Amino acid sequence: MASIVAKARLDELFERAVREAVSSVVDGAFSCRQLPAGATVVYAPEQPLVVLTISSYKFQIISLFQFQSDPSSVEPIARLLNRHASLQDEQALLDAFDEAANMICGAVKRYLDRCFPHIGMSTPFVLDSACANHLQAVSGGKVDSYEITVNNAMSFRLTVCLVADDELAFDFHLHEQSVVAEESSGELELF
Amino acid sequence: MNAAIVSVLCFICGAILAWGMTRVHAAKIALGLRQQLQGLQVQVDELSQRATADEVEQSLNALRQDLLQHQQRFEQERSGLLGRLDQAEGRMAAQLETARLAEENEEAYAHTKSLLSAENSRLMAEIDEMLDLVTTFERWSSEMQAILVNNNTIKNKNSEFESIVRQVVMLSLNAAIEAARAGEQGRGFAVVADGIRSLAQDSQKLSHEYRQNLDQNSLITTTTFQDLQASGKMLRTAVANLQASNDKIRSMLGQEG
Numbered sequence: 001m002a003s004i005v006a007k008a009r010l011d012e013l014f015e016r017a018v019r020e021a022v023s024s025v026v027d028g029a030f031s032c033r034q035l036p037a038g039a040t041v042v043y044a045p046e047q048p049l050v051v052l053t054i055s056s057y058k059f060q061i062i063s064l065f066q067f068q069s070d071p072s073s074v075e076p077i078a079r080l081l082n083r084h085a086s087l088q089d090e091q092a093l094l095d096a097f098d099e100a101a102n103m104i105c106g107a108v109k110r111y112l113d114r115c116f117p118h119i120g121m122s123t124p125f126v127l128d129s130a131c132a133n134h135l136q137a138v139s140g141g142k143v144d145s146y147e148i149t150v151n152n153a154m155s156f157r158l159t160v161c162l163v164a165d166d167e168l169a170f171d172f173h174l175h176e177q178s179v180v181a182e183e184s185s186g187e188l189e190l191f
Numbered sequence: 192m193n194a195a196i197v198s199v200l201c202f203i204c205g206a207i208l209a210w211g212m213t214r215v216h217a218a219k220i221a222l223g224l225r226q227q228l229q230g231l232q233v234q235v236d237e238l239s240q241r242a243t244a245d246e247v248e249q250s251l252n253a254l255r256q257d258l259l260q261h262q263q264r265f266e267q268e269r270s271g272l273l274g275r276l277d278q279a280e281g282r283m284a285a286q287l288e289t290a291r292l293a294e295e296n297e298e299a300y301a302h303t304k305s306l307l308s309a310e311n312s313r314l315m316a317e318i319d320e321m322l323d324l325v326t327t328f329e330r331w332s333s334e335m336q337a338i339l340v341n342n343n344t345i346k347n348k349n350s351e352f353e354s355i356v357r358q359v360v361m362l363s364l365n366a367a368i369e370a371a372r373a374g375e376q377g378r379g380f381a382v383v384a385d386g387i388r389s390l391a392q393d394s395q396k397l398s399h400e401y402r403q404n405l406d407q408n409s410l411i412t413t414t415t416f417q418d419l420q421a422s423g424k425m426l427r428t429a430v431a432n433l434q435a436s437n438d439k440i441r442s443m444l445g446q447e448g
Contacts, residue, residue, distance in 0.1 A: 120425030
């Protein structure tokens with residue numbers, strides 16, 4: 001199991017990536033609240049789970065994004081992805097969730113590229129939100145969930161699981177430069 | 192008496208003669224001495240014109256000092272030259288040795304280069320095989336995708352089953368109600384309805400557990416599939432970098448050849 005320090009560094013990196021991505025399109029208070037250990041993901045059919053994996057020789061990072069479908073949560077995502085048309089169609093909404101998660105994980109992966117020579121990232125996949133409850137049993141890694149709220153309007157849940165040895169150390173420093181360094185057109189990037 | 196007088200006169204004459212001769216001899220000696228003295232005086236005068244004895248001594252000392260310094264400088268320069276000569280001889284010897292070693296190693300170098308080229312070619316072939324392995328990962332990813340699709344199909348069918356079971360539970364409840372209304376005649380039917388309801392509830396419970404297993408299965412399959420996909424991309428990048436490095440080595444070997 002990965003060390004607590006390594007997991008904390010990784011969570012910090014994810015928070016930074018989410019903050020920068022969201023803050024670029026939404027002004028307002030940003031809150032990232034860690035949920036209690038073993039918090040059950042709320043099962044909601046309208047809140048699909050977007051799963052993305054970042055893998056290296058030494059570790060596997062599983063990230064789960066649970067976006068909400070209400071207009072106040074969807075609109076910032078549409079702006080982030082430069083989608084001017086309304087995301088009413090269910091498939092279009094799912095695609096937008098996929099791309100938003102892909103963008104955030106892509107930023108994390110780019111930053112980790114500086115520390116580890118070989119890293120790959122999967123394409124996003126949508127599951128039932130109830131699947132998140134089995135993450136601990138599946139991976140056996142360190143799992144932490146966060147409730148992210150922006151401007152008291154947009155909110156979504158992010159769960160990060162790190163599967164690695166205790167000796168793994170994320171010896172990187174978050175510099176002043178942006179984690180989300182590149183603008184994305186919103187399309188799925190091939191990492 | 193006359194003899195004595197003659198003797199005295201002879202003696203006196205002899206004395207006078209001796210005196211005279213002595214005077215003459217002395218005069219001659221004096222003259223000679225005077226001449227020598229004059230000669231020496233002339234020499235002394237000559238020497239005096241050149242330098243006094245002290246000055247000569249001083250000049251000689253200065254000359255000796257000068258000579259000594261020149262000798263010392265000469266020795267230093269000679270030592271320096273000898274040292275440089277030794278160094279030059281040493282360098283020449285080293286160069287000769289290097290040339291000798293180079294000549295001896297030229298054959299070994301050619302052999303090593305040949306081995307390197309052969310290893311490079313083998314590495315190229317192995318890299319090509321590894322790229323094929325990455326393709327295998329992509330094939331596995333596609334197969335995993337099929338498993339995920341099948342898993343979703345099973346979940347959908349389970350949902351339908353759950354729906355049917357809920358309906359059976361409802362029906363069994365209704366049947367139990369109707370059986371109760373029928374009174375004594377409906378008792379047997381009520382037992383059957385209760386049995387069906389019990390079975391339906393057990394099915395419902397099993398269906399719920401099955402759904403959870405399917406959710407877990409979906410997550411396991413998805414994360415495994417994604418790990419495979421990400422690892423495939425990682426390996427592709429690593430192998431591509433290896434290929435680039437190998438091409439660079441090959442190019443370097445080719446340039447030297």
